[in-house]
Amino acid sequence: MFERPPTSRNRQTARRAALCACALLAAGGTAGASRGESQQVKDPHYGEVLFYFYQQQYFSAITSLLTSQQLQRINHHRDEAELLLGGMYLSYGLHREAGRIFQRLIDAGAPPELRDRAWFYLAKLRYQRGYLTEAEDAIGRIRDALPGELEEERQLLQAQLLMARQDYRDAAVVLGRMHGRSAWAQYGRYNLGVALIKAGDSAGGSALLEEIGRQPAVGEELKSLKDKANVALAYTLLRDDAPAPAQAHLERVRLDGLLSNKALLGLGWAYSAQNQYERSLVPWTELHKRPAIDPAVQESLLALPYALGHLGAYQQSLRQYEEAINVYSNEMERLDDSIASIRDGKMIEDVLQHDPVNEMGWFWRMQNLPDAPESRYLAHLMAGHDFQEALKSYRDLRFLAQNLDHWANTIGVYDDMLATRRQAYAQRLPAVVQEERARDLTALAARRDRYAAELARIENADDVMALANDKERQLQARLDKVETTLARLGNREDVTQARDKYRLLHGLLYWDISSDYRPRLWQAKKELKEIDRELAQTRERQEALRRAQVDAPRSFEGYAARIAQLRGRVAGLQSRVQAMSSAHARYLEDLAVAELTTQKERLAAYLTQARFAVAQMYDEASNAGREVKQ
Amino acid sequence: MITNEFTTMKIQIEGKTRHRARKIPVLLWLAVAVAMAPTVYADGTAATSPARFKSLDQEAQTLKQDVMELNRDLLALEEELLFPASTQVAVFVSMDVGALFELDSDEIKLDDKVVAHYLYTQREIEALRRGGVQRLYLGNLRTGKHELVAFFTGKGPHDRDYRRGATVEFEKQTDPKYIELQIKDVTRNLQPEFSVKEWQ
Numbered sequence: 001m002f003e004r005p006p007t008s009r010n011r012q013t014a015r016r017a018a019l020c021a022c023a024l025l026a027a028g029g030t031a032g033a034s035r036g037e038s039q040q041v042k043d044p045h046y047g048e049v050l051f052y053f054y055q056q057q058y059f060s061a062i063t064s065l066l067t068s069q070q071l072q073r074i075n076h077h078r079d080e081a082e083l084l085l086g087g088m089y090l091s092y093g094l095h096r097e098a099g100r101i102f103q104r105l106i107d108a109g110a111p112p113e114l115r116d117r118a119w120f121y122l123a124k125l126r127y128q129r130g131y132l133t134e135a136e137d138a139i140g141r142i143r144d145a146l147p148g149e150l151e152e153e154r155q156l157l158q159a160q161l162l163m164a165r166q167d168y169r170d171a172a173v174v175l176g177r178m179h180g181r182s183a184w185a186q187y188g189r190y191n192l193g194v195a196l197i198k199a200g201d202s203a204g205g206s207a208l209l210e211e212i213g214r215q216p217a218v219g220e221e222l223k224s225l226k227d228k229a230n231v232a233l234a235y236t237l238l239r240d241d242a243p244a245p246a247q248a249h250l251e252r253v254r255l256d257g258l259l260s261n262k263a264l265l266g267l268g269w270a271y272s273a274q275n276q277y278e279r280s281l282v283p284w285t286e287l288h289k290r291p292a293i294d295p296a297v298q299e300s301l302l303a304l305p306y307a308l309g310h311l312g313a314y315q316q317s318l319r320q321y322e323e324a325i326n327v328y329s330n331e332m333e334r335l336d337d338s339i340a341s342i343r344d345g346k347m348i349e350d351v352l353q354h355d356p357v358n359e360m361g362w363f364w365r366m367q368n369l370p371d372a373p374e375s376r377y378l379a380h381l382m383a384g385h386d387f388q389e390a391l392k393s394y395r396d397l398r399f400l401a402q403n404l405d406h407w408a409n410t411i412g413v414y415d416d417m418l419a420t421r422r423q424a425y426a427q428r429l430p431a432v433v434q435e436e437r438a439r440d441l442t443a444l445a446a447r448r449d450r451y452a453a454e455l456a457r458i459e460n461a462d463d464v465m466a467l468a469n470d471k472e473r474q475l476q477a478r479l480d481k482v483e484t485t486l487a488r489l490g491n492r493e494d495v496t497q498a499r500d501k502y503r504l505l506h507g508l509l510y511w512d513i514s515s516d517y518r519p520r521l522w523q524a525k526k527e528l529k530e531i532d533r534e535l536a537q538t539r540e541r542q543e544a545l546r547r548a549q550v551d552a553p554r555s556f557e558g559y560a561a562r563i564a565q566l567r568g569r570v571a572g573l574q575s576r577v578q579a580m581s582s583a584h585a586r587y588l589e590d591l592a593v594a595e596l597t598t599q600k601e602r603l604a605a606y607l608t609q610a611r612f613a614v615a616q617m618y619d620e621a622s623n624a625g626r627e628v629k630q
Numbered sequence: 631m632i633t634n635e636f637t638t639m640k641i642q643i644e645g646k647t648r649h650r651a652r653k654i655p656v657l658l659w660l661a662v663a664v665a666m667a668p669t670v671y672a673d674g675t676a677a678t679s680p681a682r683f684k685s686l687d688q689e690a691q692t693l694k695q696d697v698m699e700l701n702r703d704l705l706a707l708e709e710e711l712l713f714p715a716s717t718q719v720a721v722f723v724s725m726d727v728g729a730l731f732e733l734d735s736d737e738i739k740l741d742d743k744v745v746a747h748y749l750y751t752q753r754e755i756e757a758l759r760r761g762g763v764q765r766l767y768l769g770n771l772r773t774g775k776h777e778l779v780a781f782f783t784g785k786g787p788h789d790r791d792y793r794r795g796a797t798v799e800f801e802k803q804t805d806p807k808y809i810e811l812q813i814k815d816v817t818r819n820l821q822p823e824f825s826v827k828e829w830q
Contacts, residue, residue, distance in 0.1 A: 041724070041761060041763055044720070044722045044724075044763050044765075044808050044810055044829060045765075046763075047722065047724060047761065047762060047763025048722070048762070048763050048764070048765045050757070050760070050761055050762040050763065051754075051757050051758070051762030051763055051764050051765075052757075052762070053757075053762070054756065054757035054760045054761075054762045055753050055754065055756075055757045055762075059698075062698055063698060063701040063702055063705060064705075066698060066699065066701070066702035067701075067702050067705040067706050067709070070702055070703075070706050071706060071709070092694060093687070093690070093691065093694070094691050094694055094695060095691070096688075096691050097691070097695055129683075129684070129687055130680040130683060130684060130687075131684070386680075386683065389683070389687075390683060390686070393686065393687065393690050396690070396694065397690065397693070400693070400694065400697045403697065403701065404697065404700075407700070407701075407704055411704070414707065414708070414711055417711055417712065418711065421711075559707070559710075559711060562703075562707055563707070566700070566703060566704055566707060569700050569703075570700065570704075573693070573696060573697055573700060576693055576696075577693060577697070580686070580689060580690055580693055583686055583689075584686060584690070587682060587683065587686060
């Protein structure tokens, strides 16, 4: 696998990528910008999706989005929602579905910036998952330069894809276009240099590594890369029988860096190859003190007695060989124990021991090596790409298993809820039906019609007095009595004054009522409308009740069928997730066991060589004894 | 650098007897040389081949998709069953900028009954500030007139304790009712404003 920027950088990049990949929509819309810059949320449920999304609760965001899409309540944000979904699918490693969404949006005329970013992230994920042809297809669709550092990352990715199919010439052209000082460019050149050497172009590859190995480096990342370049170059020179220049490169490597063991080992070999055996003892003795798990240290256990033998210190050499045999044997035993432990499934348990099962995703990385004996043998493997990708997938499956367990426990509540609703319906229905029946809608409608007819008559006849209020009616009744009394008294002179007073009061009452006639008529019509509205509501209610009597049982049956179907899906998926988790666990175990087997085979080869050297020394001593006797 | 450290170091060697070259393990260092060099994607062994991982990856993608779709269908069922459209009422909280008010908690009363009380984390506040909308309450109400009272507690301008309320009377009809409680910064008087929006 090619060299990548170290973990700290990866984490930063992953964080940036998380923002960019999931906020691909920043190029096309809402998320990724502050509220001030963003479009207005036009459907509150889309805002709810963003609420989860901005908290990096991508699973909740996806399920909330899918639910709202199904219930058709984010129609104002149809394209943005699709884009967001594509980005979040990508963050969960669902590059197949994400690709389909991006393609659909691009076909529908997505803006170029969005299009290019979408293809870039798709290419990156496909490359990480080993889909090289598909990654090349995606990166080939990017038309314009990407913003900022993304462009450099794109170029590096493109070069890596070209190198993966051994097209070093085009990879060199791509890398040549990169800005010379950037970390991405340096990593690209380093990878190209190593790839060229492997392909047989030592001169071309060495020139690239030489450049990185010589130039001053700032920061841990570039210093580490410089060490790598010098070590790679030195070993190439050693292989080509050029120990002196190799020595110069190795002497540039930092003693406290990650590659110091390899450099010390190589330095010893460089001295030895120049017959400077005594000098070679210095780096190898230093290595000898370091933990024997490192391959360079393991090799130094053989190299040291080898040099001592050359210097004629046979007793010392023999002791060192015997010590080496002891160390190799112990290490091989430990490796056997570790392989057994891995096959018992303990490795994955240990790796994810302190990892909360609250989210899943592409951007997750294992933070610390587990505290287990096999970890020290697997550090390199566990930091590597294949292991990490499979582990992420396993971790995602673990999250899904938990999610399904939750639903398996919850779905029973829906049955209870449905039963409660059925019961409540059955209990309430008779009372409601009775209550509705008690409202004699026909009698009410007849009363309303009589009222409307009377109102029409009053209006047509201008029957002012018909709209008198209670007090006025009482007054009218009293005046009617007075009128009756006056009529009985006839034309008597002494009641003339009373008759005049009656007329005045009657006129006054009529005046009062008639002056308020129009407002009273309007009010009466308003009341009629209100009666009409209430009658309509009552009719609606009765109709709804009638419908409910037909629909409710059907709806209960519908819900029951849905619950049963969903329960079946939950159970089916639980089995599939379990099977898939086991398959991933087996894959991870196989990766680890293959790595440990390689280490064991290497130790076995060293062990054979050490035993052979010891036997040879005894033979020589025995032969020397015979020579003396003869 | 390695050279500075080791040029002056001496290793003690026991009495030399004779110099006779033995077979040199010349290929020893090649193991390391090969180990340290990067490799392109190789076929690997059958047990660890990229083809095996790809096959697992394909199946895992299908499985993840299926689980997400199941979640969608379950959530939709849950909502339809527990909060039918005819009685559903949802209360959302949103924040515009939010520089003048540091939201700490809120409380909702529906028809004088407390139905929700929520304490916010910093992450949730950030999500609100960036444009997220929180669904604070989902419940059921009969059709007709109702009153909603919301109280917001937090820190106002000059880091002073701040508690404000907002009230709305609304009519619940037979379609779902969505109410959004909005927290806005009013730059005119440098005060936060709390308003209520009824979604149609």
